[in-house]
Amino acid sequence: MKNFKLTIEYDGTDYHGWQIQPDKKTVQGSLYRAFHEFAGEDVKITGAGRTDAGVHAVGQVASVRLETKHSPTILRKALTGNLPRDILVRHVEEVPLSFSARFDATSRSYNYIFITRKTALWRRYYHYVKTDLDREAMRTALATLRGEKDFASFASSSDIKSTRCRMMKAELMENGPLLTISLTADHFLYNMVRTIAGVILDVGMGKPIDMDELIEARDRRAAGKTMPPNALYLMSVTY
Amino acid sequence: MKNFKLTIEYDGTDYHGWQIQPDKKTVQGSLYRAFHEFAGEDVKITGAGRTDAGVHAVGQVASVRLETKHSPTILRKALTGNLPRDILVRHVEEVPLSFSARFDATSRSYNYIFITRKTALWRRYYHYVKTDLDREAMRTALATLRGEKDFASFASSSDIKSTRCRMMKAELMENGPLLTISLTADHFLYNMVRTIAGVILDVGMGKPIDMDELIEARDRRAAGKTMPPNALYLMSVTY
Known part of the structure; x- marks a missing residue:
C-alpha cells in the first residue's frame, strides 16, 4: 500500500463543488472515476478542504491510498488522461501512510x-x-x-x-x-x-x-x- | 431617423457566433431582441465583422438605424438592461445616416x-x-x-x-x-x-x-x- 499526495487545479464553473454526491458532477467524483480507471478499484480520496459549487482551485490537496507499483509521475500522467480538461493534477508525490490531506494541513x-x-x-x-x-x-x-x-x-x-x-x-x-x-x-x-x-x-x-x-x-x-x-x-x- | 454606432464586447463561449440564425443563440440575435424591447420595432443591425461560434469580441462594432428621441447614453443603458451579462455595449454614439459599420471599416x-x-x-x-x-x-x-x-x-x-x-x-x-x-x-x-x-x-x-x-x-x-x-x-x- 502506498499513500499519494495530489495537488489539484480545477475550474469549478461546471461542478457541484468538490465533495462527491450521487448523480451530480463533482471534482471528487471525477477524481474517483479517474482513479478507478487507473487502478481498477475504488479508492478513498481525502481532500484538504471542500469547495462549493462554482469555486475554483489552483492548489487543492488530496491524499489517496493505493496498492500500486507505479511511480507518482506515471500516476499523474494516467490521471491527467482520465480526467476532463477542467481538472488538472499538477503534482503527485508519495507520502508516509499516516499522512492525511485534511487533518495534517496547517x-x-x-x-x-x-x-x-x-x-x-x-x-x-x-x-x-x-x-x-x-x-x-x-x-x-x-x-x-x-x-x-x-x-x-x-x-x-x-x-x-x-x-x-x-x-x-x-x-x-x-x-x-x-x-x-x-x-x-x-x-x-x-x-x-x-x-x-x-x-x-x-x-x-x-x-x-x-x-x-x-x-x-x-x-x-x-x-x-x-x-x-x-x-x-x-x-x-x-x- | 438616427444612426447609431455601437461598440460591443462579448464572451462568445455560449453563442453560435455573431450572425443571427433561426433557433440559435447568437450575439446579433440577442442585440436584435434588446433593440426590439427598447424601441418596440424590428431593426437592422450591421456588424463590422462576423465572428464564429466561441469567438470573443472586445471591440466589435455595429451600426443601427432607429427612430428615437433618446440620447446615445440612454440607448446604451437601456440595451445593457435588456442584454445578458455576457454581452456588453461599451459605447454608443450618433453617426451620419450614411455610416455603415461594415462597409466604412478601414x-x-x-x-x-x-x-x-x-x-x-x-x-x-x-x-x-x-x-x-x-x-x-x-x-x-x-x-x-x-x-x-x-x-x-x-x-x-x-x-x-x-x-x-x-x-x-x-x-x-x-x-x-x-x-x-x-x-x-x-x-x-x-x-x-x-x-x-x-x-x-x-x-x-x-x-x-x-x-x-x-x-x-x-x-x-x-x-x-x-x-x-x-x-x-x-x-x-x-x-
Missing part, C-alpha cells in the same frame, strides 16, 4: 478576485465592482482580521465545535483591473471567505463598519451578504 | 491568445501551448505577413472575389504566461486568423516552414490546421 490560502473593469468576459472568474473603492479602508479592515479570533460573524452555519481561527494573512493586492483579497488561516468556517469579501467590499464602498464590533457580535446576521462563488479560489494548502 | 484587429502554463482554468479564453516555443522564429514568420499580399493559403473558403488583404500589423506579444498573436488588416478572410495562428505555432514548435513559399502557394492545403475559436478575440475596428 493552513489554507484563499483568494477572492474582484475586477474593476466592467466586462462581458471572464465573468466566470472574477466579480465585477466599480473602481472607486477606498482601498486604504479595505486594507485597514483586513488588518483587524489578523490573529486568533472568533469568526462566528462570518460563518454561515454554527454546527461546528469552534469558530475560532488563526488568520495569518489578510491582504489586498492590486494588479491591473484585478483587486484580490488574499487570506491565509489555519482553517476556515463555512462561507467565511465569501462573507469576509462582502464585508470588505462594503467597507470599500464607504459603509461605516466597525470591524471590532462586527467580530465581537459573533453573529452571522451582523455581517453582509455572502459573495458569489465564481470569484473564489482555493490557492494552496500547507503542511 | 481595418480590423484580432488577437489570438496562447497560454504557456498548463492550467485547468481559463480554458474558455486561451489556447494552451508548451512554453519552449521559438519566439524569434515566430516573430520573423509574422513579419513576412506584413504588407499587401494574397492570403488564399490562409482562407477556408474561396467564394470571395479577392483574397488580397493589406496586413498593417502582425506581431507577437508576451505578458506573463500569455503569448498573443496580434494582427491588423484592412479585412480578413474566413478563418484567416485561426489559420495564421496555427502556422505561427508550427513555426514556434520548430517546423521548417518557408513562409514566402506558403503564401505563394495560394492553397489552403499548404497551411496547417485551423486553431480553435475560444482563444480568438475581435479587438477593434477602425473607420
Whole structure:
C-alpha cells in the first residue's frame, strides 16, 4: 500500500463543488472515476478542504491510498488522461501512510478576485465592482482580521465545535483591473471567505463598519451578504 | 431617423457566433431582441465583422438605424438592461445616416491568445501551448505577413472575389504566461486568423516552414490546421 499526495487545479464553473454526491458532477467524483480507471478499484480520496459549487482551485490537496507499483509521475500522467480538461493534477508525490490531506494541513490560502473593469468576459472568474473603492479602508479592515479570533460573524452555519481561527494573512493586492483579497488561516468556517469579501467590499464602498464590533457580535446576521462563488479560489494548502 | 454606432464586447463561449440564425443563440440575435424591447420595432443591425461560434469580441462594432428621441447614453443603458451579462455595449454614439459599420471599416484587429502554463482554468479564453516555443522564429514568420499580399493559403473558403488583404500589423506579444498573436488588416478572410495562428505555432514548435513559399502557394492545403475559436478575440475596428 502506498499513500499519494495530489495537488489539484480545477475550474469549478461546471461542478457541484468538490465533495462527491450521487448523480451530480463533482471534482471528487471525477477524481474517483479517474482513479478507478487507473487502478481498477475504488479508492478513498481525502481532500484538504471542500469547495462549493462554482469555486475554483489552483492548489487543492488530496491524499489517496493505493496498492500500486507505479511511480507518482506515471500516476499523474494516467490521471491527467482520465480526467476532463477542467481538472488538472499538477503534482503527485508519495507520502508516509499516516499522512492525511485534511487533518495534517496547517493552513489554507484563499483568494477572492474582484475586477474593476466592467466586462462581458471572464465573468466566470472574477466579480465585477466599480473602481472607486477606498482601498486604504479595505486594507485597514483586513488588518483587524489578523490573529486568533472568533469568526462566528462570518460563518454561515454554527454546527461546528469552534469558530475560532488563526488568520495569518489578510491582504489586498492590486494588479491591473484585478483587486484580490488574499487570506491565509489555519482553517476556515463555512462561507467565511465569501462573507469576509462582502464585508470588505462594503467597507470599500464607504459603509461605516466597525470591524471590532462586527467580530465581537459573533453573529452571522451582523455581517453582509455572502459573495458569489465564481470569484473564489482555493490557492494552496500547507503542511 | 438616427444612426447609431455601437461598440460591443462579448464572451462568445455560449453563442453560435455573431450572425443571427433561426433557433440559435447568437450575439446579433440577442442585440436584435434588446433593440426590439427598447424601441418596440424590428431593426437592422450591421456588424463590422462576423465572428464564429466561441469567438470573443472586445471591440466589435455595429451600426443601427432607429427612430428615437433618446440620447446615445440612454440607448446604451437601456440595451445593457435588456442584454445578458455576457454581452456588453461599451459605447454608443450618433453617426451620419450614411455610416455603415461594415462597409466604412478601414481595418480590423484580432488577437489570438496562447497560454504557456498548463492550467485547468481559463480554458474558455486561451489556447494552451508548451512554453519552449521559438519566439524569434515566430516573430520573423509574422513579419513576412506584413504588407499587401494574397492570403488564399490562409482562407477556408474561396467564394470571395479577392483574397488580397493589406496586413498593417502582425506581431507577437508576451505578458506573463500569455503569448498573443496580434494582427491588423484592412479585412480578413474566413478563418484567416485561426489559420495564421496555427502556422505561427508550427513555426514556434520548430517546423521548417518557408513562409514566402506558403503564401505563394495560394492553397489552403499548404497551411496547417485551423486553431480553435475560444482563444480568438475581435479587438477593434477602425473607420
